Amino acid sequence: MNQKQINAFRMVMRHGSVTAAANALNVSQPAVSRLLSDLEASIGLRLLLRPGGKVQPTQEAYEFFEEVERMYYGLDRLAQVADDIRNLRRATFRVASLPMVSFEIVPRAVKRYLDLHPGVSVMHDVHTSSQVLDLLTSRQIDLGIAQTSSQRRDVDVLAAFRTDCVCAMQPGHPLADRDVLTPHDLADEPLVVLNFRTLTYCYMVRCFAEAGITPHVVTETQPSYSACGLAALGTGIAIVDPITPGTFGAALRTVPFEPSLPYEFQIMKPVDVPLSRAAAAFLDQLLSTIAEQPHYGQRTS
Numbered sequence: 001m002n003q004k005q006i007n008a009f010r011m012v013m014r015h016g017s018v019t020a021a022a023n024a025l026n027v028s029q030p031a032v033s034r035l036l037s038d039l040e041a042s043i044g045l046r047l048l049l050r051p052g053g054k055v056q057p058t059q060e061a062y063e064f065f066e067e068v069e070r071m072y073y074g075l076d077r078l079a080q081v082a083d084d085i086r087n088l089r090r091a092t093f094r095v096a097s098l099p100m101v102s103f104e105i106v107p108r109a110v111k112r113y114l115d116l117h118p119g120v121s122v123m124h125d126v127h128t129s130s131q132v133l134d135l136l137t138s139r140q141i142d143l144g145i146a147q148t149s150s151q152r153r154d155v156d157v158l159a160a161f162r163t164d165c166v167c168a169m170q171p172g173h174p175l176a177d178r179d180v181l182t183p184h185d186l187a188d189e190p191l192v193v194l195n196f197r198t199l200t201y202c203y204m205v206r207c208f209a210e211a212g213i214t215p216h217v218v219t220e221t222q223p224s225y226s227a228c229g230l231a232a233l234g235t236g237i238a239i240v241d242p243i244t245p246g247t248f249g250a251a252l253r254t255v256p257f258e259p260s261l262p263y264e265f266q267i268m269k270p271v272d273v274p275l276s277r278a279a280a281a282f283l284d285q286l287l288s289t290i291a292e293q294p295h296y297g298q299r300t301s
Contacts, residue, residue, distance in 0.1 A: 008035035008070060009047065013065045017055055023194040040050070091117075091278035094220055096125040096132045097145035098265060099223040100241045105296060109286040116285075122233035127263075128222055130197060139270045142279040143286075147199050147265050155268040159287060163297030165200065165261040166254040168231045168238040168245040175237070176253040190236035191215050196221040204239055225274050228252060242295060263297070 011021035012032065022029045040047050047061040057065070097106050102124075110122050127135070129146035133189050138145040148155065167181045175181060175189070193215070194200045201220070208215045218236050221227050224244040231238035232251040241263040245252045267286065269275060275283065290296050 001039060002188065005039035005042065006071075008032050009039055009061075009070050010065070010072065012036065012048065012055060013057060013061065013068075029184040042074075042207050056171045061196045090119045091119070091276070093125065093143075093276070093278040093282055094123045094125075094141040095143045095145070095282065096127050096135050096141045098129050098132060098147065099126050099225050100147050101265065101296070103243065103247050105286070105289055109282065109289040112289065113282050113285045117278075117281060122282075131267075136268055136270050139273060140277060142269065143283065145265060145286075146268065147201045149199065154271050156271050157266045157268050157301065158283065159267045159299060160264065161290065161297040162262050162264045162265070162300050163242055163295070165204075165239050165257050165263050166242045166245065167257050168228050168248075168252045168254050169242055170232065170234050171250065171253045173237070173253070175255065178255050180256045180258050180291050181237075182213070182258050183208045183213040186215065186237065189216060190218040191220045192221065192223065192227045192236040192238040193217050194227060194240065195220050198222060200239075200241075200261070200263055207259060207261055219266060251258045264300075265297075 002113065008021060008025065011024050012018055015021050015024055018029055018032050018036070024030045026030065036048060043064075045060045045064070046058055047064065048055040049058060088192070106124060110124060114120065114122065125135075125141075127146075129148065130139075132144040132146035133148055133152075133155065135141045143158075144155070148157070150157075165188070167175070169176055175185065178185070193204055204215070219227075219230055221230065224238075224240040225247070227238040227240050228245050228248055231245075232248050238245075239257060239261065242254065247252045267283065269279070290299075
């Protein structure tokens with residue numbers, strides 16, 4: 001018993017004659033008759049009677065046909081699933097990001113993505129950069145947006161962006177109306193800075209050291225949202241990315257910091273794992289969304 005024999009039998013049962021089955025299969029009538037005879041010999045059952053040259057299925061043929069149809073339904077279903085996956089009508093996509101891009105950029109990209117591919121299920125988590133990297137290296141997510149060192153070799157960086165940090169403080173703070181703030185301006189000010197595990201902290205410490213200033217750090221925290229929350233309460237001036245303070249509205253005023261203090265973030269995938277079709281399509285939407293929002297930084301790779 002083989003696929004050609006089964007298919008010939010199915011066409012005869014569906015179309016009611018050997019001639020119609022031959023036309024549907026685009027083969028000769030004798031070829032179909034031979035396939036049917038071979039099938040009957042293979043399974044040891046008489047499937048079709050031919051009184052007066054006509055085809056009459058036996059009861060066994062009807063019972064066998066039910067199973068054949070179930071098999072073809074399963075194959076048709078698999079073909080449909082494959083087509084849905086190929087055309088992004090069926091997929092699950094997982095992304096994790098640091099909070100800065102979760103307020104605006106990722107939601108915009110997800111919305112545009114789902115408008116184009118409504119059959120895709122998107123799972124988006126918000127974590128610190130170290131947690132995002134852990135999820136990437138354990139291959140629990142398809143894409144990650146976080147801060148990382150260029151020395152890491154356990155993730156693939158697909159794109160990198162840079163913007164500059166700002167000083168965030170209450171609107172009534174004496175320094176809130178300055179055009180720019182330097183390490184010397186902040187020498188005696190209580191500061192809220194990002195955790196020592198972050199790249200931003202390393203850049204900040206180096207910047208103050210080069211200016212000969214010891215920063216008066218009252219709190220280390222992460223992510224930037226937490227630092228901005230403390231600044232809004234008057235705990236100190238927060239040195240953070242330029243995006244997060246905007247979510248606090250009138251509760252915070254920002255002033256540029258000089259010399260420029262980079263706030264970098266990267267879009268990454270697990271190393272040696274090719275992007276799925278769903279992930280590649282989302283990456284396109286993410287990159288175009290960032291490009292439309294220049295305040296999120298300039299692409300550096």
